Amino acid sequence: MSNQENIGKLESALGRINNGDSVVYFLTYDTKTNARASVKYIYDLALTLNKNGRKSKILVEDKNYVGVSSWLSEEYSELEVVSIKEDKIELKIDDTLVVPEYYANTMQQLATIRCIKVLLVQQKEYLFETLPIGSRYSEFGFDKVITTTESAKKYILEYFPESLVYVIPPIIGDNFKPIELPLKPYVAISCRDRAVHRKVISEFYLKFPQLRWITFRDMVQMSYDEFSTNLKECMVSLWVDDESTFGTFPLESMKCGVPVVGKIPDTEPDWLSENGMWTYDGSKLVELLGTYILAWIDGIELTQEVLDKMKNTLEPYDTIKTKDNILSIFTSIVNKRVESIDSTLTKLKQEETV
Amino acid sequence: MKNITVILPLHKLDDDYKVMLDNALTSVEQFHDDVKLSIVCPSNLKKELENISEKLEIEIIVNDGQTDFCSQINLGIEKCNTEWFSILEVDDEYKPIWLKSINDYVKIYKDVDVFLPIVKDINPEGKFTSFTNESAWAYGFTEMQGFIDNEVLLDFQNYQISGGLYRTKVIKENGSLKENIKLTFGYEFFLRLTHNGVRVMTVPKVGYQHVNMRDDSLFWEYKNNDSNKLTEPEVKFWLETAKKEFFFKNKRDVKYETV
Numbered sequence: 177m178s179n180q181e182n183i184g185k186l187e188s189a190l191g192r193i194n195n196g197d198s199v200v201y202f203l204t205y206d207t208k209t210n211a212r213a214s215v216k217y218i219y220d221l222a223l224t225l226n227k228n229g230r231k232s233k234i235l236v237e238d239k240n241y242v243g244v245s246s247w248l249s250e251e252y253s254e255l256e257v258v259s260i261k262e263d264k265i266e267l268k269i270d271d272t273l274v275v276p277e278y279y280a281n282t283m284q285q286l287a288t289i290r291c292i293k294v295l296l297v298q299q300k301e302y303l304f305e306t307l308p309i310g311s312r313y314s315e316f317g318f319d320k321v322i323t324t325t326e327s328a329k330k331y332i333l334e335y336f337p338e339s340l341v342y343v344i345p346p347i348i349g350d351n352f353k354p355i356e357l358p359l360k361p362y363v364a365i366s367c368r369d370r371a372v373h374r375k376v377i378s379e380f381y382l383k384f385p386q387l388r389w390i391t392f393r394d395m396v397q398m399s400y401d402e403f404s405t406n407l408k409e410c411m412v413s414l415w416v417d418d419e420s421t422f423g424t425f426p427l428e429s430m431k432c433g434v435p436v437v438g439k440i441p442d443t444e445p446d447w448l449s450e451n452g453m454w455t456y457d458g459s460k461l462v463e464l465l466g467t468y469i470l471a472w473i474d475g476i477e478l479t480q481e482v483l484d485k486m487k488n489t490l491e492p493y494d495t496i497k498t499k500d501n502i503l504s505i506f507t508s509i510v511n512k513r514v515e516s517i518d519s520t521l522t523k524l525k526q527e528e529t530v
Numbered sequence: 531m532k533n534i535t536v537i538l539p540l541h542k543l544d545d546d547y548k549v550m551l552d553n554a555l556t557s558v559e560q561f562h563d564d565v566k567l568s569i570v571c572p573s574n575l576k577k578e579l580e581n582i583s584e585k586l587e588i589e590i591i592v593n594d595g596q597t598d599f600c601s602q603i604n605l606g607i608e609k610c611n612t613e614w615f616s617i618l619e620v621d622d623e624y625k626p627i628w629l630k631s632i633n634d635y636v637k638i639y640k641d642v643d644v645f646l647p648i649v650k651d652i653n654p655e656g657k658f659t660s661f662t663n664e665s666a667w668a669y670g671f672t673e674m675q676g677f678i679d680n681e682v683l684l685d686f687q688n689y690q691i692s693g694g695l696y697r698t699k700v701i702k703e704n705g706s707l708k709e710n711i712k713l714t715f716g717y718e719f720f721l722r723l724t725h726n727g728v729r730v731m732t733v734p735k736v737g738y739q740h741v742n743m744r745d746d747s748l749f750w751e752y753k754n755n756d757s758n759k760l761t762e763p764e765v766k767f768w769l770e771t772a773k774k775e776f777f778f779k780n781k782r783d784v785k786y787e788t789v
Contacts, residue, residue, distance in 0.1 A: 358634045360676070361667050361734040386661055389668035391675070473648060475627025475735050 179524050186521050189270040193514060198270040200225055200506065201235040201258075202296075203279050211247040211398060213346065213424045214298050217324070218276065219244060219252050220347045224502045226255060233258050235265065235273070247399040267291040270513065272506070275318070281306035283316040290317075292513050295339075297323040300331050300443070301419050314338050320509055324422040325446045342505045345446075346424050347498050348490065351404040354433035361473065362391045363465065364410040364434065366425045368417040376414065376461060384466040395425070408432040411472050414465055416458065418442050426452060427493060430486040435478055437465045447492075451485040532566045532587065534629075534695065535615045537606030540571040541597045543578055550621045551582075557623035559585045564629060565616075568609065570602040600709035607706045610698050617692045621741045624693065625650070628737035632695050635733050643697040644723060644730040646678075647737025649690045659742055662690040666732035677731050680724040683717070684773065691716040693738025700728055705779035713760060714772040721776035 192198045202222045207215050222232040238261040244252055258265055267273055272292040275282065277299060286293065295318040297303060307313065313321070313336060321341045323329055329341045367373035377392050392414075393406055407413070413429035415438035423445040426436045436452035439461055448454065453464050536558050543551065558567055566587040569579055573592045582588065593605050603617055614636075618624065625647075632645045639645075649662040665671055665686065672682045678689060691707075704726050707715050724730055760768070771784055 357638055358631075386658075389661075389664045389671075391667070391669040473734060473736050475625070475631055 179528050183521060183524050183528070185269075186517050186524070189268060190514065190517055190521075192268070193270045193510060196229050196231060198231065198268070198272070198510070200230060200232045200272040200274065201265065201267070202232065202274045203235045203276060203282075204241075205276070205278055206236065206241050207244075208242050209246045211396075211400060211403065214276070214278075215244065216248060216400065217298060217346045218274075218296070219248060219255065221274070221322075221344070221502055222255050223252055224347075224499045225506055228499075228503055230503075230506060235260065238262060249401060269517070270510075272509065274322070277302045277305075280313075283307075283313060283318060287316040292320070292509060293317045294320045294322055294509065297321055297328060297332060297421075299419065299421055300328045301421075303332070303335075312336055312338070322505070325443075327443055327446060328421050331443075342509075344502055344505060345493050345498060346422055347495055348424065348427050348431050348493050349400070349404065350495055351401060352408065352428045352431035355408045357409065359411040359434070360391075360409045361389070361469075362393050362410040363469075364395050364407050364413040364429065365392045366395045366413070366415050366417070368419060372416050372458075376416065376465075379462045380465060383462055384469070387466065387469055390469060404428070404432070407434060410434050412437055412465070412468055414438065414461070416461065420445070423447070427490060431490055433483075433486070435468070435482070435486070437461065437468060447489045449485060449489065451482065451489045532564055533613045534561075534565045535606070535610045535612045535698075536565055536567045536618050537603055537610070537615055538567060538569045538618045538620060539599055539602030539606070540569055540575060540579075540620055541602070543571075543575050547620060554618055554620055554623055555583050555586065557625075558618065559583060560626055561624070561629045562586050566612070568606045570606045572597050596709060598709055600707035600711075600715050604706040604709070607698065607701060613698060614695050615698050615701075616695050619692050619740070622692060623739050625737050625739060627735050628693070631733050631735035631737055635731065636695070639729075639731060642729040642731045643700040644694055644728060646689065646694040646730065646732045648732065648735060649693055649738045649740050650736045651740050651742045653742055661736070662688060662740070663732045664734070667734055676734070677729060678720065678724060680721060683721050683724055687714070687717045687769065687772075689716070689720050690738075690740060691719060692740060704728060708775065708781040710781050710784050711768065711771055711775065713765065713768040717769070718772035718776050721772060722779070725776050 202218050204215060204218050222234060226232040232255065234255050234257045236257055236259050238259050241257060241259065243257065267289050269290045272294060274294045274296050276296045295313050319339055321332055321339045322344055323332060323341060324343065324345050326343055329343050332339060332341050365373060367376065381388050393410060395403060395407065398406060407428060413426065413434050413436045415426050415436055418441050420441040421443060423441065426438055427447065429436050430451065438452060438454055439458045440448065440454050440456050453468060455461060455464060538554065540551070558565060562585040566589065568589045568591055570591045570593050571579065573594055576590050576592055579590050591605055591609050593602055595601065607615060628647055632647065635645055646663045648664045651659045651662055653659050666676055666678050669675065673679050704723055707719055709715065711718050720730065767786065775782065
């Protein structure tokens with residue numbers, strides 16, 4: 177390709193960026209109608225950008241993609257879904273491709289594509305699952321990383337110090353808010369492992385037979401709205417997720433004013449403090465839960481100090497702040513590409529004049 | 531303006547009863563701004579009960595007729611002029627959360643006329659034995675969690691009338707306790723209310739403490755006192771009687787017979 181052709185291509189790339197025609201593609205996996213916080217996170221990033229003039233699309237493997245309409249609200253339907261197989265997307269150098277760690281196995285194939293490439297790490301435990309031993313993501317052009325917590329950022333920088341790592345916590349939706357009605361004697365339970373889920377409930381009923389009338393609400397197979405509606409009427413949440421990186425469920429609970437009994441995950445969430453009833457020892461969970469419930473039915477309320485801590489915990493995750501953060505990070509990512517195009521253009525033009 | 535009357539039936543006042551009464555009154559005193567007390571008792575106790583509490587507004591209602599539990603409650607209801615009433619047994623007590631927790635629900639559930647607290651049952655030694663009224667919240671137990679319905683009551687009898695908050699007008703319309711029904715008068719009462727569409731709800735907070743099987747209590751007598759002891763067929767009879775009688779507002783002659 178001649179310098180003139182290159183200059184033309186780069187100038188049109190700049191033009192597309194300036195006109196808002198560049199696209200941010202979010203590679204997304206199909207949850208087959210199952211609600212997943214990790215997929216909602218991707219849709220939230222895309223929707224925030226789309227609503228603020230940055231064209232965003234959901235990129236899926238094929239047209240069999242079921243989508244999220246069964247569990248996310250109507251507003252997400254404004255996001256265009258395109259498939260790799262059928263739509264044959266052509267990624268331009270001004271486009272951005274965001275790839276979650278789930279699809280890390282595709283990175284070698286994407287190595288030659290010259291768009292802006294961003295790795296999205298929500299679950300740092302999966303980082304090495306498909307990466308060839310000893311390899312680096314930057315070898316495939318993924319030198320920018322978005323993750324959800326400061327501790328995940330620290331971890332990524334420890335092994336991939338060449339990366340530029342941005343932190344964007346999930347959006348804790350405003351449909352999570354306390355209800356006016358009195359709370360009900362229900363426990364909202366969220367356990368990653370179904371065996372643990374069963375074990376905790378069984379242990380609870382055996383250890384506290386006088387509380388057999390307490391209902392455990394299994395917080396799965398619900399739309400996002402149903403999820404928040406069900407969560408906010410519970411008197412307490414129970415959370416067990418050793419692999420969690422961020423821990424959306426406890427924050428959603430706190431935003432509803434529902435206190436949390438939980439096992440601290442292998443990676444301590446950034447927000448962990450005296451804002452709930454936490455234990456490192458899973459065998460203590462049932463005792464903690466039973467004690468809290470017995471106190472609750474006796475009318476003992478949470479102290480103002482704990483309520484304040486729950487409220488303060490949520491401050492950094494304010495929806496507006498997070499949305500501003502999303503916009504400024506993607507602006508910064510694109511600006512870096514603009515700088516790089518500008519500098520290449522200057523170089524090419526100088527070569528032309530010589 | 532006090533809008534709740536606590537009805538306390540009393541048939542004697544010996545030293546043991548004085549201790550129990552003192553404890554029961556102390557538990558009512560914590561709500562003295564909102565609650566007044568009606569003690570229904572025979573005339574010979576009236577004088578002794580005057581000035582029994584400095585904090586409480588007390589009305590002594592003399593019952594010179596029947597002094598059984600149901601008749602005394604019924605007289606208390608008849609004389610009650612507040613919007614709500616509750617029943618307190620002399621050996622029981624309200625827990626501090628009772629009024630606040632029930633009020634939280636009264637404010638919201640306007641169509642509910644009976645609010646039952648969770649009752650903490652203790653034995654005469656003061657040890658916890660069980661909860662009562664809580665089953666309304668068990669998943670799948672009733673049609674609507676928290677509410678007691680007639681269908682459930684036909685299979686499950688264990689609900690406690692004492693400690694509940696009752697809308698006076700609604701109870702007067704639907705009839706009060708039937709004193710000629712032994713053992714299951716409370717059960718019949720709830721069957722009748724729910725059959726007539728009265729909404730009965732359990733507030734999921736422990737608002738009342740009940741002593742089970744105190745010596746010389748009515749239910750202790752039914753179980754242990756040779757002269758009053760109920761046999762198994764008799765218990766069955768009274769259960770079946772409750773299931774037949776709840777269609778009627780007022781008491782009817784019950785012909786006692788067991789097979």
